Amino acid sequence: MKFGLKGKLAKKESRLEAIRDAHSVQGRTSHTYRMEDYLEVIYELIKEKGYASAVDISEYLNVSSPSVTKMMQRLDESGHLNYEKYRGIMLTDQGASVAKSMHERHNLLVEFLKMIGVKDEVANRDAEGIEHHLHPETLKKLEQFVKYWKKGKKANK
Amino acid sequence: MKFGLKGKLAKKESRLEAIRDAHSVQGRTSHTYRMEDYLEVIYELIKEKGYASAVDISEYLNVSSPSVTKMMQRLDESGHLNYEKYRGIMLTDQGASVAKSMHERHNLLVEFLKMIGVKDEVANRDAEGIEHHLHPETLKKLEQFVKYWKKGKKANK
């Protein structure tokens, strides 16, 4: 496997042009980063306790319960979960898929960060911030890279 | 140099606890991520053309000019730049320092991403998203790591 040796053929962009490209609107996903955070917590709660209550969500995201309620309504609206007042919360397939994706990104990022020597706590915090911003390609490459690195480590341990 | 071999002594946290820690409020920096974007563009504009005009900022950030004006007022307020209506924009030391930090983070991230095989365009876009979320420690480790890796590459080229 080769890294970092791609053909340098691309038209060289000025830094400003690169910034413009990066900030050009480009098919955002119908949900916000904050929604991803909520979905991730709900997913973990369901995995750990079987259900997700508003108090728990509010505790783990460090927000008030009215904020949770509001977001539940939005996520219901957007089809990420089925929500019935005073009853409960269930992830839809769509919601679960977003949540799972976040979960995996998080794991991968934490693994990588620890690998390069970042302390657990910081790794976790940074991963939580970064996970929303990864292009699928980046994800794939990072995955390959981590796998590759681990193999190497094992090889000369 | 060693990576990934830190003592595994830390108390093992549940995933939810980790999420809570990550989302616990913790000394945010008196400026927002969006401010960082503006400051970065202003910095690059000044480097490339000697000054930063509102139209340019608005073009490179893909926002309207009233949005730029508003943000200039805020950044003036917060001491990141000196702004005088219809006149011009100058970064203060504080503003320049934030901008420079973004610039460096961006460079480092792009370098790393390309290193693992991510295409330029994607690397740029992801870096732009990620750069706001890096703890100084992560930054330092990533830097060491990139340096280390490059050395390795050179060694067996």
Next chain:
DNA sequence: TATCAAAGTTAGCTTGGGCTAAACTAATAA
């Protein structure tokens, strides 16, 4: 020097996400 286009600004609105205070539900204990 007067005019006019381009650049910048203000006014006033929208939206996402957050909060507190107050009202409501539901489930348990008496």
Next chain:
DNA sequence: TTATTAGTTTAGCCCAAGCTAACTTTGATA
């Protein structure tokens, strides 16, 4: 069965950041 209370929701607010429409300033040119 009723009363209490923990949990949830509503109402009504705030703030950052965005937008369009309308206005002002500046500077170049006739």
